[in-house]
Amino acid sequence: MMEAFSLTALEAEALRLSLWVSGWAVIGSLPAGIGVAWVLARLKFPGKVLLDGLVHLPLVLPPVVTGYTLLVLMGKNGPLGSLLQNTIGLSFSFNWKGAALASALMAFPLLVRAVRLSIEAVDQGLEAAARTLGARPLRVFFTVTLPLIMPGVLAGVILCFARSLGEFGATITFVSNIPGQTRTLPLALYTLTQVPSGEAAALRLCSISVVLALLALVASELLARHLDRRLKG
Amino acid sequence: MLDIQVVRQQGSFQVDAAFQAQNAGITALFGLSGAGKTSVINMVAGLIRPDRGRIVVEDRVLFDSDRGIDQPPEKRSIGYIFQDGRLFPHLTVRGNLTYGRKLTSRSLRFIGLDQVVGLLGIEPLLDRRPAKLSGGEKQRVAIGRALLTSPRLLLMDEPLSSLDEPRKEEVLPFIGKLPRAFMIPILYVTHSVSEIQRLADTLVLMHAGKSIGAGDVNEMMSRIECQSIIRSDAVRAHTITGWRNCRDSSTS
Numbered sequence: 001m002m003e004a005f006s007l008t009a010l011e012a013e014a015l016r017l018s019l020w021v022s023g024w025a026v027i028g029s030l031p032a033g034i035g036v037a038w039v040l041a042r043l044k045f046p047g048k049v050l051l052d053g054l055v056h057l058p059l060v061l062p063p064v065v066t067g068y069t070l071l072v073l074m075g076k077n078g079p080l081g082s083l084l085q086n087t088i089g090l091s092f093s094f095n096w097k098g099a100a101l102a103s104a105l106m107a108f109p110l111l112v113r114a115v116r117l118s119i120e121a122v123d124q125g126l127e128a129a130a131r132t133l134g135a136r137p138l139r140v141f142f143t144v145t146l147p148l149i150m151p152g153v154l155a156g157v158i159l160c161f162a163r164s165l166g167e168f169g170a171t172i173t174f175v176s177n178i179p180g181q182t183r184t185l186p187l188a189l190y191t192l193t194q195v196p197s198g199e200a201a202a203l204r205l206c207s208i209s210v211v212l213a214l215l216a217l218v219a220s221e222l223l224a225r226h227l228d229r230r231l232k233g
Numbered sequence: 234m235l236d237i238q239v240v241r242q243q244g245s246f247q248v249d250a251a252f253q254a255q256n257a258g259i260t261a262l263f264g265l266s267g268a269g270k271t272s273v274i275n276m277v278a279g280l281i282r283p284d285r286g287r288i289v290v291e292d293r294v295l296f297d298s299d300r301g302i303d304q305p306p307e308k309r310s311i312g313y314i315f316q317d318g319r320l321f322p323h324l325t326v327r328g329n330l331t332y333g334r335k336l337t338s339r340s341l342r343f344i345g346l347d348q349v350v351g352l353l354g355i356e357p358l359l360d361r362r363p364a365k366l367s368g369g370e371k372q373r374v375a376i377g378r379a380l381l382t383s384p385r386l387l388l389m390d391e392p393l394s395s396l397d398e399p400r401k402e403e404v405l406p407f408i409g410k411l412p413r414a415f416m417i418p419i420l421y422v423t424h425s426v427s428e429i430q431r432l433a434d435t436l437v438l439m440h441a442g443k444s445i446g447a448g449d450v451n452e453m454m455s456r457i458e459c460q461s462i463i464r465s466d467a468v469r470a471h472t473i474t475g476w477r478n479c480r481d482s483s484t485s
Binding site: 143 | 278280306309313315317319321322332336362364378382
């Protein structure tokens with residue numbers, strides 16, 4: 001009976017890889033996400049609509065298109081891919097880093113949206129007050145703006161993480177389906193559905209995915225409540 | 234010494250104010266809401282930029298369009314007490330009080346945390362968050378927070394307007410003590426005649442974006458009461474209450 005609740009080697013590997021890839025997708029995209037959200041929330045400049053559209057593009061494009069674009073640009077022989085490989089020795093082709101990049105890109109609009117909304121809700125009067133108290137703009141950002149948008153950042157992080165856990169189309173197109181490298185939960189699940197005897201195992205992976213997503217959502221709700229209580233004293 | 238000349242076009246509204254105040258003390262900017270008072274002190278604080286003009290506080294030139302001087306707000310050493318307090322909700326009262334103090338170099342500090350806490354009577358509030366404070370408590374903390382940056386000038390934008398009468402009485406005495414206790418001049422925006430009578434040393438009248446008169450408060454008050462300036466529409470509008478208060482106080 002207990003065996004039903006312990007993970008098989010294949011499941012453990014897919015789960016570990018999923019968490020790893022999603023974790024890096026979040027860590028890698030968070031600074032850029034906050035930066036872009038700030039620019040969209042606060043600055044007015046020509047071409048802003050274009051930037052906004054570009055950020056949201058992965059949300060509306062077929063994931064295969066995003067994945068293929070990544071393959072063309074960031075693959076071994078792609079212009080950006082070869083540049084990164086030759087300059088800092090960073091390669092995204094057919095490894096977990098590529099999977100993280102694809103996940104990050106797909107989840108980026110969700111992250112930016114959540115953070116942007118919370119930046120727009122910040123009372124700029126508080127930032128002005130901080131300036132009069134002697135803080136430079138950068139310090140104001142880190143000591144006033146950032147703490148105030150923490151609930152939004154957290155929501156964005158959870159959304160981004162959950163979206164990354166489910167990333168399939170762009171990942172399989174960009175970095176293929178390699179066990180231990182790019183075969184995350186959804187890809188492992190897909191693989192199992194392609195073999196005749198895989199149904200029971202596929203169902204188990206399904207349950208794991210549901211539990212994981214649920215845990216992420218509950219954790220974010222609890223954290224959000226905690227932050228809210230802190231702000232309201 | 235305060236020397237301010239600022240011009241700024243804001244849409245179809247022009248702010249054009251010029252006045253001086255010689256002595257440390259409280260200079261009241263008096264006028265109807267919409268007279269441009271807040272714009273003037275925002276320019277003094279460096280939060281908005283005049284199109285042209287000059288702002289000098291205690292021999293320091295903070296802004297001079299001719300010489301291309303425009304110090305950012307964090308370099309001006311000016312404390313600003315906003316109408317709505319603007320305490321940082323994510324910090325405790327203690328965190329709010331020390332926010333600016335930590336950014337003030339030790340050699341410039343002329344007032345300590347204990348001194349401010351004692352003066353304003355906020356000791357029991359130190360570990361609370363702003364959300365749990367009353368309006369009067371918030372304004373006292375805001376005053377303390379600004380004082381602790383050891384400013385050379387304090388700006389107050391109708392600091393009492395969001396408070397009811399008993400709370401006003403709670404904060405007013407502290408404001409009155411400040412200039413003499415710390416030798417800090419205050420530029421005080423208000424549209425209340427009674428606040429002027431209790432606090433101001435110098436009075437600057439503003440109307441429709443322009444400063445239309447400035448001088449010693451007693452002299453100006455008698456002018457408000459008796460002189461031609463009253464007939465100008467500047468004071469006519471506020472004045473139903475303004476004038477009545479003046480008369481009441483002079484006859485009683």
